[in-house]
Amino acid sequence: MASSLPRTAAVSAVVAAALAAGLLAGASTSVADTTDAVRIHDIQGSTRISPLVGQRVTDVPGIVTGVRTYGSRGFWFQDPEADGDAATSEGVFVFTSSKPTVSVGDAVKVSGTVTEYVPGGLGSGNQSLTQISKPAVTVVSSGNPVPAPVAVTAASVPDAYTPEGDPAQEGSVNGLPLKPGSYALDYYESLEGANVRIGSSRVVGPSTEHGELWVTVKPGENPNRRGGTVYGSYTSQNPGRLKVQSLVPLAEQPFPTANVGDVLTGTTEGPLDFNQYGGYTLTARTLGTVQDRGLQREKTCPQHRSELAVATYNVENLDPTDPQEKFDALAKAVVENLASPDVIALEEIQDDNGAKNDGTVTAGETLRKFTDAIVAAGGPAYAWRSVDPENNKDGGEPGGNIRQVFLFNPERVSFTDRAGGDATTGTGVVKERGKAALTLSPGRIAPADAAWENSRKPLAGEFVFRGRTVIVVANHFGSKGGDESIVAHRQPPNRSSEVKRVEQAKVVNAFVKDVLAVQRNADVVVLGDINDFEFSATTQALTDGGALHAAVTSLPRSERYSYVFQGNSQVLDQILTSPGIRHFTYDSVHINAEFADQNSDHDPQVLRFRP
Structure with missing residues (x-):
């Protein structure tokens, strides 16, 4: 690479x-x-x-x-x-x-x-x-026997991941003596460039178009029921994970297709490399065989007629230039896997000509194609609301102008329109007949705040379900770009991008507190691609003062994930609820992240409750 x-x-x-x-x-x-x-x-x-x-x-x-x-x-x-x-x-x-x-x-x-x-x-x-x-x-x-490989096994890889870096060297581990019997990263480093092998190992990160997959040599390490390995804290890095990549060029030998939970059987052997895309990598001279374990895409339960179902789904840079097959697959997932939620917050809806950088910011064609595909798949005729961004001011792919969008089923829920919201005008909170109401709906939250520079601004909307108002805030926080990886030479690694997300979380938290100051029992749902973990400082800032509760924490720890990165199943997408929403059911619907064939790299999340 x-x-x-x-x-x-x-x-x-x-x-x-x-x-x-x-x-x-x-x-x-x-x-x-x-x-x-x-x-x-x-x-x-x-x-x-x-x-x-x-x-x-x-x-x-x-x-x-x-x-x-x-x-x-x-x-x-x-x-x-x-x-x-x-x-x-x-x-x-x-x-x-x-x-x-x-x-x-x-x-x-x-x-x-x-x-x-x-x-x-x-x-x-x-x-x-x-x-x-x-x-x-x-x-x-020529023709000499290759030196015998070192077997990388559950027993040989230490459970501790890495030593603390040397404070005198700005937290770097570079100068520390290697202790391969004590730390996993030291163990792998002690084998850098050496011939190694693994036996049959469970796949914890699906194969990619780059000809790679992730396995674990520690099958009992933070497993979930679908075969993955869960990343549950900054100190639970799962040292049994190892990337496997073939030495044979893809043009000469296609890489096998593998989903999470499959097993790479037999012997996989070759030199241990270190590269920028995941760190230590077994570059396989001999590659085992993938055994399909039949992982299935999940389907959530339909909401009861008295329940409001609210979902978030990052659809990965969707625009009209994408093949119709992508629209159809995403639409089928909305209908069959998500059971046609009443409200869907979409992230990464691009403008009407995608990455073409010509000043276009409208996304009506993107949304028409998507909602038409949902109808064709047997779903409801969703209406939508959004606010077009300023050109190239919200980050993402240049020219793409990604934004959040609300889809809603008008047969089940109504949208309260209050005109005046645009890219630079923020919505506020007022009291209306004793209840909290938005001054602009849809409207953006504090779009001029420095926290949103070159980042997506939150979209707030006011919905009514069975006579009850629900305020929904759709988010797409700043990415983790620029962070050091967990195999960095600095330990613990620098998470520089977190600073911006924490500031964004504080703005959203303050907005929710404004709502609750007007109406203590208001139903507020904050959701989207938060780009951070349920245990992160970002989530702590969102929930500060009890204004919100991270609904994903209602799931067993082994079920808390929406994304698979370098073999770690982890939370990036979240739904958070205000204190007035006391009872709900939550589902992280696993249909993408664990599969080689993905329509998005994120799994959607669904919350069902009775307002």
Whole structure:
């Protein structure tokens, strides 16, 4: 996978940073120096940064264990004569830039410069990959047996994920001695570049178009009933997860299709890589077989005639240029899997020409196609309300102008229209006949607040169901873009994007408190793609002062998820309720995130209650 920085630039930068931080254990700073009689374990060393980084090495011996002819081209080789130190890997990657001319089983001698490459660039916060660059390779013989793989198992991977970073190095673990018997990330790092294998393992992240999937080697680790592994806190990272990617190019051999809960059976074996899209990756020279366990898409229960059903669904950049098949599949899900909710808050509805960046902001054609598809699928004739954004002011794909939209079934619920809402005019709360009412409906909440800069503004609307008013606020908070991953060199990783979401949550919380100040028992539903976990500071800010309750917490912990990221089933989409909504049923309807064939990458959420 390509870095956001040129490979040489990333290497030079990380070398300079490592030198400045004093992480090189007395190594020379000159790339002209030559180190003779070096073995691979000397290059890898017992920390994440090679003690020989920046130095030339000569005639390093080993056996080729894997060859990559796409993306970051190169090969892995391994020393069959191990040093007996569990912290030092016996394998390393050789970056050739062009298609390698060696084959698996070749005995080689490699000369070159030891470098540290940061996949994704220094700004990503990722750990670095130790490698040999600008190599000169001599093939000594061919057809040699590949060094025996290290078995990665439930017992070999520690339950603790990572040590705390060194405060003296701004929280980095780069300079800490590896403790592969104590921490999972240290264990994987001690095998970086080495030949490893896993046995039959449960799939916890579905296969993708990039030819990859996620498995767990710890089947008892935070499982859910559908086969996934649940991410329930910042310290429950699930160390048994491991990404699997084939060394064979997709054009030569299609990657198997796998859903969560399937099993990758047999033996999967190859070098252990580190890349920007998930960290430690078994690059499979030998790939097991996927055993289909028959995961089915869920269907929620229909609402009782006296219940109001409110849903949220991120439809992933829907616009009229999408194939009709996507509209039809999303519509079928609304009717058959969500049981045609009375109100649906949609996120990522794009404008009428999608990503074409020509100033178009209306989305009537997008919504007409979607609502027509719902009718064709046997659902109700939904009406809609929304507020068009200013062009390119709400983030998302440039030119797409994503926004939140309310769909509602006019045969079951009515919308209270109060004119005047636009992209820059915010709605307020007033008392009307003793009840809380919106000044604008639909209207945006505090659109000029700095919290919403380059982000979607909340959409508020006033609905009436069986004579009872319900105020609904649809949200799409800022993304996690820019956050360091859980395999970052800084531990705990920096979650910089959380700052903005917390500010957004405070604005929404204040708005709900304004409603409750006017009417203490008002029915308020806040929902959408919150882009954050149920245990996060964002959710804490939303629920501050008891103004809202995160309804997903009514589910068993193993059922709390709407999204699968790098093998972790986690909450991003939420519905929150005001104190007046005392009794409800909640369902995270799993129809997308666990499947290779997705109509969206999010699972919709449904809340049913009697206003």
